Amino acid sequence: MRKTLVTGGAGFLGSHLCDRLVARGDDVLCVDNFFTGDKRNIAHLMSHSLFELQRHDVTFPLYVEVERIFNLACPASPVHYQHDPVQTTKTSVHGAINMLGLAKRTRARILQASTSEVYGDPEVHPQREEYWGRVNPIGIRSCYDEGKRCAETLFFDYYRQHALQIKVMRIFNTYGPRMHPNDGRVVSNFIVQALRGEDITIYGDGQQTRSFCYVDDLIEGMLRLMDTPADITGPINIGNPGEFTMLALAENVLRLTSSASKLVFKPLPQDDPRQRQPDITQAKRVLDWEPKVALEDGLRETIAYFRQRIAT
């Protein structure tokens, strides 16, 4: 039985990861400070003998014995990570130092949930792992973007300096059940607004693009990356190359929810990237991975989740 730590395990992605790990027989320790996590995401696991929950903030050291660490702790939506930007940087940077220190002591293999935000507002399209990015170091998104960039630096320094087994995964926009209904991310916003009959808020002209990966595909890529041979470090992009404008996404959500909500246009937030699409050539080659769930199918699942959540 492998002892596996998931930081941020009560969050959207972390809870799905815990599900998969418990199902395959790992002995899972979920660590979370519940800043954006939700006990409902893991309630069904609480009585499972392979699952344990510890309330803990990763900006403080953690002393446990583990063999694998998935480091996901960090608020991911702009609304949440901008709420307390200093804590966001601390979570990424101090959190990475603490988890890397834990990996060094236990000789655990460690995976970092990095992000496409390390590419900033990119001049290269689609984004390949070799691209160094175009990030504003002093903007309102910088606490997250630069925090994640610094965490990547730390991972590679621990790899070079202490021969740690590291895996760095650059996650592109992911959606699915258990997203926080008020986290401000576009998929959850549009679905919740459509189901409640409220206006759909399009920021800017809605021509900016994103590529949306369904959570099950994402977690499969994460598990595959963790299990690669020691010489594979990444960084590696995991996301769905299907690229959509926010306007097209809104129209899809309206159609699938049969909602009569109206589209309204709001100012574009500062430093909002114009376009984003992963180049997943490496993921295909190294992990034999590519996403399988089409946007429409993933949206149907997510809409069903929010419909039930809103009703209760």
Ligand code: NAD
């Ligand atoms: P989420 O906000 O649902 O989950 C993050 C979890 O981390 C929450 O449970 C939160 O309570 C916990 N957390 C935050 N700060 C903490 C701290 N200091 N100590 C302990 N726990 C803490 O977000 P998510 O979408 O599940 O994202 C998970 C990870 O994946 C994050 O690191 C995020 O940056 C990364 N990521 C996600 C996406 C995406 O589209 N969902 C894209 C790129 C990267």
Ligand code: UDP
């Ligand atoms: N967005 C939008 N309406 C919303 C929420 C977001 O038009 O109600 C836009 C946002 O400006 C961005 C895109 O949707 O261009 C994706 O935003 P999200 O916060 O989900 O992810 P990120 O910008 O971090 O990729």
